[in-house]
Amino acid sequence: MIAPDLTVPIPDEIRAVHFIGIGGSGISGLARMFLNAGIPVSGSDRAESQNTRDLAELGAQVFIGHDAANLDAVEGLDTVVYTGAIWPENPEFLVAKERGLSVLHRSQALKYLINSRRLVSVAGAHGKTTSTGMIVSALAELGADPSFVNGGVIQQYGVSSRAGRDDLFVVEADESDGTFLIYETSIALITNVDADHLDHYGSHEAFDDAFVTFSDAAREAVVISSDDPGAQRVAARLTHDNVVTFGLAEDADVRLVDDNGSAWLVRGDERAPLELAVPGQHNRINAAGAVAVLVSLGHDFVAATHAVASFGGTVRRFELHGVRRGVSVYDDYAHHPTEVAAALAAARTVVGEGHIIALHQPHTYSRTKLMAGEFAQVLEEYADHSVVLDVYGAREDPIPGVTGELVEKGFADPAHVSYVPDWQAAAERAAEVANEGDFIVTLGCGNVYQIIPQVLDALQPE
Numbered sequence: 001m002i003a004p005d006l007t008v009p010i011p012d013e014i015r016a017v018h019f020i021g022i023g024g025s026g027i028s029g030l031a032r033m034f035l036n037a038g039i040p041v042s043g044s045d046r047a048e049s050q051n052t053r054d055l056a057e058l059g060a061q062v063f064i065g066h067d068a069a070n071l072d073a074v075e076g077l078d079t080v081v082y083t084g085a086i087w088p089e090n091p092e093f094l095v096a097k098e099r100g101l102s103v104l105h106r107s108q109a110l111k112y113l114i115n116s117r118r119l120v121s122v123a124g125a126h127g128k129t130t131s132t133g134m135i136v137s138a139l140a141e142l143g144a145d146p147s148f149v150n151g152g153v154i155q156q157y158g159v160s161s162r163a164g165r166d167d168l169f170v171v172e173a174d175e176s177d178g179t180f181l182i183y184e185t186s187i188a189l190i191t192n193v194d195a196d197h198l199d200h201y202g203s204h205e206a207f208d209d210a211f212v213t214f215s216d217a218a219r220e221a222v223v224i225s226s227d228d229p230g231a232q233r234v235a236a237r238l239t240h241d242n243v244v245t246f247g248l249a250e251d252a253d254v255r256l257v258d259d260n261g262s263a264w265l266v267r268g269d270e271r272a273p274l275e276l277a278v279p280g281q282h283n284r285i286n287a288a289g290a291v292a293v294l295v296s297l298g299h300d301f302v303a304a305t306h307a308v309a310s311f312g313g314t315v316r317r318f319e320l321h322g323v324r325r326g327v328s329v330y331d332d333y334a335h336h337p338t339e340v341a342a343a344l345a346a347a348r349t350v351v352g353e354g355h356i357i358a359l360h361q362p363h364t365y366s367r368t369k370l371m372a373g374e375f376a377q378v379l380e381e382y383a384d385h386s387v388v389l390d391v392y393g394a395r396e397d398p399i400p401g402v403t404g405e406l407v408e409k410g411f412a413d414p415a416h417v418s419y420v421p422d423w424q425a426a427a428e429r430a431a432e433v434a435n436e437g438d439f440i441v442t443l444g445c446g447n448v449y450q451i452i453p454q455v456l457d458a459l460q461p462e
Helices: 027-036 050-058 068-072 091-098 106-114 128-141 204-216 229-237 281-296 301-308 337-351 365-382 405-409 423-433 448-459
Strands: 017-020 041-045 061-064 079-082 102-105 118-123 147-154 159-162 168-172 187-190 221-225 243-247 254-259 262-267 270-273 319-324 327-332 356-360 385-388 417-419 439-443
Touching (some): 017 027, 017 091, 027 106, 050 061, 079 106, 091 102, 106 147, 118 204, 128 301, 187 204, 187 281, 204 221, 204 229, 243 281, 281 337, 319 448, 337 356, 337 439, 356 423, 356 448, 365 385, 385 423, 405 417, 439 448
Parallel strands (some): 017 041, 017 079, 041 061, 118 168, 187 221, 243 254, 327 439, 356 385, 385 417
Antiparallel strands (some): 254 262, 262 270
16 A cells, blocks of 8 residues: 655646556546546556446546556656555556656545635545535536536446536545545535544544544535534534534534424524435435535525435445345445444335345455454344455455454354355355345445346346
8 A cells, every 4th residue: 555645746737647546436537537628548457347448438548457568658648646555566656756757646636636626525434425426416406517526426427527617626535544635625524533544544533633624724614414423523623613514413503304204404494305315314414414515605505405305326325236036136335334334224214124134345454353343233233134255455465364254253143144255155145045025235345246246146036
């Protein structure tokens, strides 16, 4: 893993750019934006994907495999963009430095695109992608045309990034490595402050400190959860003169209330019904935050509440992939205990009398070692049965003894869990315990979604 070097100056002009890891969910959106700006783009990734194929169709020169020779693909190349997910010995990264090219972290490339536009930055351990999608979709419904870069594909647009005509720019701001602090944010939305990425920050206190700095630097407003304990800690320390709260708390500026089973948003004397296409209480709370942002941008509260209902979801957020013999197979990006709990709680609201089978892929060895017990607790509480795969290491080297079995061992009742590292056997186990009306939900931000065809095949009637 490479720590971002933010001391590297961002050039005034980028003439041609190469992306290392161009197929990633976030960096592919950046590459698309540079192409839209008429800037020649090349890039490389370890494997072909839909993102790499889409970018190639748009005109990017895409290479599968990392090789120093890839930097010669675009004439006049002056900039190379990387993410923290690559290793320091990556040959393209090393050669770019040797040649004296501008070697920018992805956050710096995004800052270059934003330039001086009015920026909405969405930060938080969970809910960023959905909240960003809600804001962008609602703005379009209200007649605006913002630019945006999101961490996931927004269903209405079919892409994770887009160049708009307005001065407004909406981004999912990544707090994982502290780079969300480099943006000149006008309105900061904080969905929650649930300590994660302590490998970067080192302590819960340092994690909180970063959010305080991020919030107080916002030029216009800070929109922050009224309910999340971490957000409450941060809010208590803010010196900003325009802090807007949202959530379930009685004193929230934009409050979510339940009125005889119907959801409403309340702001002062104004009330508006909240009807969403995406299920779950966590999505209603995300919508309250999005509406608070829209009001801070100058939009009418009632119109904003109606507009947020236009959001149709994002890819890999409780996304239905198919139904076989009455069993629905969903995929969700959740990879932290809080996210897993929210995803499965949302599934519970729509599964009815059916059961939920979670197919969980732990993400990174360090997180699994630290949180195996928490994952076991939420899986056992919110799913009827869990099938646990092995760890998706991402950027990390294996840690001896850290496997998916740690999660299995955390269950109080072993009858509710199966540790099955072999994917075909795991797909068959999930299908075996599923009956008509049940949901199978894959969970994880690695490649767990790739098991879905095997699950669907295993569900086929004989």
